[in-house]
Ligand SMILES: [Zn+2]
């Protein structure tokens with residue numbers, strides 16, 4: 001059992017295992033408190049199967065900045081009681097997480113942890129995709145270039 005309270009609804013947090021990482025979880029609002037470093041561990045482990053619908057939902061969230069309603073929540077760190085800073089996860093994911101200014105950890109509302117994982121899943125796919133299509137992109141990139149050169153040659157010959 002954890003002796004921390006939920007920054008959102010103030011219920012006692014329970015310690016649970018999430019992908020092999022011990023996290024503090026709120027039964028009432030389903031939010032999760034991750035100590036510094038735990039979030040990275042969960043992201044690295046990536047055992048959970050993220051449904052395609054969550055990946056789609058997460059993709060639709062992508063934007064920069066923090067909406068005012070999120071920065072005005074003023075949740076408190078369960079460890080030091082300092083006000084958590086609302087931050088856009090990875091700058092432009094659109095997933096707003098709340099981080100302790102003293103680096104005790106990060107609070108994720110119910111469902112946000114899955115979105116963070118979906119974000120990485122999607123990111124992985126996108127880094128794989130250009131790698132796989134690099135060949136096709138190169139040839140399709142060369143074709144217009146060659147076309148442009150031959151057009152230019154024709155123009156030069158014409159003059
Ligand atoms: Zn709660």
Ligand SMILES: [Zn+2]
Nearest residue numbers: 077080100104
């Ligand atoms: Zn703190």
